[in-house]
Structures are given as structure tokens and as C-alpha cells.
Amino acid sequence: MPVLAVLAVESGHSGVAHPPTGLAMSDVALFVFAAIGVWLVRRALRKRFIEARRRNLADREAAGPPKKD
Structure with missing residues (x-):
């Protein structure tokens, strides 16, 4: 039990939740990094899909017209 008391004293939070008063900088930073991540993944x-489409078109052109039986 004494270990829990020491850990509670050393924690960075008092245990009392305060109502949010506005937008915190960490919220803005989280949003910005998430938006950048989504943009990078979409790009x-x-x-990737443009290159795959180009390869498919090149393969079709190299194969020539379809053969009729």
C-alpha cells in the first residue's frame, strides 16, 4: 500500500477533472498531424494506382488486339 501512495503523489494529475475551457494546443497539433497523415496516405x-493503371494499359497495348476464334 505505501507504494500506491508514493505513485499517487508522483503522478502529474491531482485526480480532479476540470471542465475544458477551450481548444488546447495539443488538440490543434493532433488535428494537424492527423490531416497531414491522411493527405500523405491518399497521395x-x-x-500507386496511377502507376498500376499505366502498367495495365502498357501490357494491353503490347499484347495487341484480342484474338478471335
Whole structure:
């Protein structure tokens, strides 16, 4: 039990929750990093699928017209 008391004293929170008064800088930073992450992922996926589409078109052109039986 004494260990719990020491841990409680050393914690960075008093245990009393205060109502939020406004937007914190950490909230803004979290939003900005999330938006940048979404933008980077979308850009990478667009690039990936554009390259795949170009490869498919090149393969079709190299194969020539479809053969009729």
C-alpha cells in the first residue's frame, strides 16, 4: 500500500477533472498531424494506382488486339 501512495503523489494529475475551457494546443497539433497523415496516405495511394493503371494499359497495348476464334 505505501507504494500506491508514493505513485499517487508522483503522478502529474491531482485526480480532479476540470471542465475544458477551450481548444488546447495539443488538440490543434493532433488535428494537424492527423490531416497531414491522411493527405500523405491518399497521395501515396493515388500514385500507386496511377502507376498500376499505366502498367495495365502498357501490357494491353503490347499484347495487341484480342484474338478471335
